[in-house]
Amino acid sequence: MKNIPVWQDNLKSKNYPSLKENIDVDVLIIGGGITGCNTFYQFKDTNLKVALVEKNKIGMGCSSRSSAKITFLQENIYTKLKNTFDRGASFLYYKSQKEAIRVINDIIKKENIDCDLKKVKSCLYTIDSNNIYKIKKEGELLKSFGEKVENIKTLPSGVEVVDGISVSDTFLFHPLKYMIEIVKKSITDNNKVYEDTNIIKIERVGNSFKCYTKTNIINAKYVILSLHYPYFLIPYLMPLKCYIEKSYLGLIESKTKDDFSAINIEKPLISLRKSDNQLLIVSESRNLAFASNNSVMVDNFYNNTNISNYDYLWSNHDLITFDRLPLIGFIDDNLLLATGYNTWGNSNGIIASVIVKDLVLGKDNKYKKIFDPRRCFNKGKIINYPINLFSNIYSFISSKINKNKSYYDGNPYFTKKDGKNIAIYKDDDGTEHIVYNKCPHLKCSLVFNKIEKTWDCPCHGSRFDIDGKCIIGPSNYDITYK
Numbered sequence: 153m154k155n156i157p158v159w160q161d162n163l164k165s166k167n168y169p170s171l172k173e174n175i176d177v178d179v180l181i182i183g184g185g186i187t188g189c190n191t192f193y194q195f196k197d198t199n200l201k202v203a204l205v206e207k208n209k210i211g212m213g214c215s216s217r218s219s220a221k222i223t224f225l226q227e228n229i230y231t232k233l234k235n236t237f238d239r240g241a242s243f244l245y246y247k248s249q250k251e252a253i254r255v256i257n258d259i260i261k262k263e264n265i266d267c268d269l270k271k272v273k274s275c276l277y278t279i280d281s282n283n284i285y286k287i288k289k290e291g292e293l294l295k296s297f298g299e300k301v302e303n304i305k306t307l308p309s310g311v312e313v314v315d316g317i318s319v320s321d322t323f324l325f326h327p328l329k330y331m332i333e334i335v336k337k338s339i340t341d342n343n344k345v346y347e348d349t350n351i352i353k354i355e356r357v358g359n360s361f362k363c364y365t366k367t368n369i370i371n372a373k374y375v376i377l378s379l380h381y382p383y384f385l386i387p388y389l390m391p392l393k394c395y396i397e398k399s400y401l402g403l404i405e406s407k408t409k410d411d412f413s414a415i416n417i418e419k420p421l422i423s424l425r426k427s428d429n430q431l432l433i434v435s436e437s438r439n440l441a442f443a444s445n446n447s448v449m450v451d452n453f454y455n456n457t458n459i460s461n462y463d464y465l466w467s468n469h470d471l472i473t474f475d476r477l478p479l480i481g482f483i484d485d486n487l488l489l490a491t492g493y494n495t496w497g498n499s500n501g502i503i504a505s506v507i508v509k510d511l512v513l514g515k516d517n518k519y520k521k522i523f524d525p526r527r528c529f530n531k532g533k534i535i536n537y538p539i540n541l542f543s544n545i546y547s548f549i550s551s552k553i554n555k556n557k558s559y560y561d562g563n564p565y566f567t568k569k570d571g572k573n574i575a576i577y578k579d580d581d582g583t584e585h586i587v588y589n590k591c592p593h594l595k596c597s598l599v600f601n602k603i604e605k606t607w608d609c610p611c612h613g614s615r616f617d618i619d620g621k622c623i624i625g626p627s628n629y630d631i632t633y634k
């Protein structure tokens with residue numbers, strides 16, 4: 153079994169140079185995931201000078217760890233939005249997802265991008281008769297939006313369910329192939345990409361910004377933060393706007409005939425994606441604060457899915473906002489944010505790219521109000537604030553108490569060198585890998601993920617490889633022992 157995302161297996165991006173000089177740009181896009189790559193594309197035909205900077209390699213963050221569906225059927229999101237806001241907001245979100253699907257299809261066709269795009273049915277189902285009313289409500293709401301909705305009792309794989317609905321015009325794709333290609337197609341004299349370029353500080357100077365790497369400065373009139381969990385946003389209270397949810401994904405060979413996408417409405421989550429003889433399953437979703445024991449999570453994953461012989465098994469996490477709407481738009485003068493996709497970043501990352509381009513160009517956009525990251529309190533937020541505060545404090549304290557967790561069985565082991573906490577992991581060859589055991593972001597103690605051989609931060613999701621290089625998350629520094 154491979155413990156890497158199937159999308160990252162044997163696929164490497166073209167290498168782009170790192171930034172080696174100071175530069176001036178009109179727009180700086182920080183973060184080359186689905187949001188940053190699409191945003192880079194959107195600015196291609198403007199006269200603006202644009203730089204996309206990525207601290208690792210293009211596309212290797214959360215976007216190439218997902219289940220790679222492009223769908224507007226997202227559990228019962230429309231019912232939830234109608235309850236938290238009103239029917240109008242719910243309808244507008246639906247329109248945004250439909251528009252995103254149209255935009256990505258147009259781009260793929262226009263740019264002739266080979267990314268295994270496939271049109272499939274998406275299903276929402278239940279195996280619990282107590283949840284039939286939820287399915288019915290979501291179906292009725294979608295029908296009232298003008299969507300064609302079918303009632304189903306069987307998934308396209310032939311599995312019977314208690315109740316379900318299905319919609320068409322939804323898609324599957326290969327996210328890393330898409331991101332690599334779209335960036336390649338966006339490079340012009342005015343549009344430049346820099347990899348291995350980590351922005352560690354942003355400083356406002358009047359209406360512009362100085363953005364610092366370790367060695368250089370980028371002067372930018374506009375900055376777009378497409379970096380998933382923004383490190384710089386402590387003043388904007390990110391931890392109070394959303395929490396992080398972690399899940400496991402497994403891929404196994406499947407010979408059932410039809411390709412499809414499906415998700416259930418109950419707990420535990422079971423999300424299915426069948427394409428080209430491969431069945432991808434997502435399950436065992438938890439608030440990151442309660443997801444630090446990866447071995448237990450994987451055992452639960454096997455139990456939930458009733459399968460134990462996966463060919464690939466990996467984890468991913470995403471930001472969940474309290475009102476279930478993404479955070480897209482200005483957070484300050486000339487500073488824009490695009491994140492908080494509630495595990496639906498393929499469509500939301502695309503619509504975000506369209507919105508931020510309009511905002512930078514001074515155009516109106518019909519979604520700017522509902523996605524405004526500065527939107528104020530609503531029912532969804534008020535109820536969830538205390539829960540989130542508790543989970544943030546809980547994860548910090550439990551990381552401190554449990555840092556020598558008994559389930560490690562002595563490997564890795566923890567000790568002190570030069571007064572600093574370090575952790576030593578011995579691999580199968582007996583080679584020792586030594587790291588500092590503190591997340592550089594907010595100093596939470598890290599947890600060793602034995603399945604994927606990574607060091608994971610239980611507080612805000614930073615992840616480091618076995619030798620301490622930061623591969624995901626808000627941390628701007630590595631934990632490599634020097």
Ligand SMILES: Cc1cc2nc3c(=O)[nH]c(=O)nc-3n(C[C@H](O)[C@H](O)[C@H](O)COP(=O)(O)OP(=O)(O)OC[C@H]3O[C@@H](n4cnc5c(N)ncnc54)[C@H](O)[C@@H]3O)c2cc1C
Nearest residue numbers: 183185186187207213214215218219220221351496497498
């Ligand atoms: C289990 C699971 C399954 C999912 N399945 C789906 C699905 O089927 N369909 C769907 O639509 N969505 C899905 N999602 C959600 C989706 O994966 C995310 O919403 C999306 O990938 C987020 O994209 P992003 O561009 O914001 O972040 P990322 O892809 O993480 O990109 C951010 C980039 O910013 C870079 N970066 C960070 N800090 C800096 C810095 N200081 N300087 C320079 N670069 C920086 C990072 O290295 C990274 O490459 C799923 C999520 C999970 C958890």
